[in-house]
Amino acid sequence: MLRELGARETDLTLTKKILDLNWGLILLICIVASVGFMMLYSAANGDVNPWASRQMMRFAAGMVVMFVVALTDIRIWLRLAYPAYAIALLMLGAVEVMGVIGMGARRWVEIGPIQVQPSEVMKIALIMALARYFHGLDMVEVRRIPYLIPPLVLIAMPAALVLRQPDLGTTLLLIAGAGIVFFAAGVSLWKFGAVIGAAIPTAFFAYQFLHEYQKKRILIFLNPESDPLGAGYHIMQSKIALGSGGVFGKGFVQGTQSHLNYLPEMRTDFIFSMLAEEFGMVGGLVLFALYFLLIAYGFAIAIRARNQFGRLLSIGLIGIFFLYFFINIAMVMGLVPVVGVPLPLVSYGGTSMLTLLVSFGMIMSVYVHRDVYISQRKY
Secondary structure (H helix, E strand, O other): OHHHHHHHHHHHHHHHHHHOOOHHHHHHHHHHHHHHHHHHHHHOOOOOOOHHHHHHHHHHHHHHHHHHHHHOOHHHHHHHHHHHHHHHHHHHHHHHHHOEEEOOEEEEEEEOOEEEOHHHHHHHHHHHHHHHHHHOOOHHHHOOHHHHHHHHHHHHHHHHHHHOOOOHHHHHHHHHHHHHHHHHHOOOHHHHHHHHHHHHHHHHHHHHHOOHHHHHHHHHHHOHHHOOOOOOHHHHHHHHHHHHOOOOOOOOOOOHHHHOOOOOOOOOOOHHHHHHHHHHHHHHHHHHHHHHHHHHHHHHHHHHOOOHHHHHHHHHHHHHHHHHHHHHHHHHOOOOOOOOOOOOOOOOOHHHHHHHHHHHHHHHHHHHOOOOOOOOOOO
């Protein structure tokens, strides 16, 4: 009888968690992902194969993982923060030894039949580790420089490994995402100013150590017309696609830049350019609105959480999502140099899709366990 009662209480607890999931957020995620399916269907000239069908299968599998992550107790994620970081760091180290080379860079490792990009895993693991570290500090400690050295080391190790791949864009994304957690934890603004002030002359000095293709990206960003058929081709064709869409676009599967193969990487990095050509400024603004709603949900969940770990985790992960969105849109518009940052939940790609859905699963775990109090020193 007691076993039956215990099982029933467990079932009720799980049922309550399922009912307490943020279904509005889940609906938004599905809508944004559906936009991606549509554009991948268009990229294949009106066919679900090969990209849309694979992306839908990945999304379905990712949603299952997202629900499992969301229903897991937030205190378990707190305990797993440092082990997850250690595993991600080992995977980044494995890239140096046994990494798979693709598009001129060594960024992937093979785990059985699949390829995994460890830098994507580190984006989550680093935020988890920083959230756990700052959870254990009070505001007086946060403002003292000695207490900031350990989290800076946590950032420096993966950043150095990712930079060696080489992947400058992801390195900057890791640093910027970590900076969001530092800010949310209460680190003084003057420290950010000091870091930025030191970074500017360092960037000029570091320029000479960049790879030739990285230097070329910066020069082409400043003047893409200098090499219209070479390094400047991508961004020039992207701008043509964006402008040719006008207000309402040319129509679904009617984009000329994409379907006449002028627009490169239209299923990944430049998928927004194809969307803007086919659906115009109106379509682009609708996608912007969906993204801003997702970001608003993430910040609202962070504000509502009672524990510091949940607040920092949610803010850090939704901050990474914002950086994905902002950098990709700015890149296709020519506002920043071209880097390999996908449009979140829309661009074709397995590792990035799974990473984003795991991130949203953790944000929803924060929401489900928003009233859970976690002592600063207990963990």
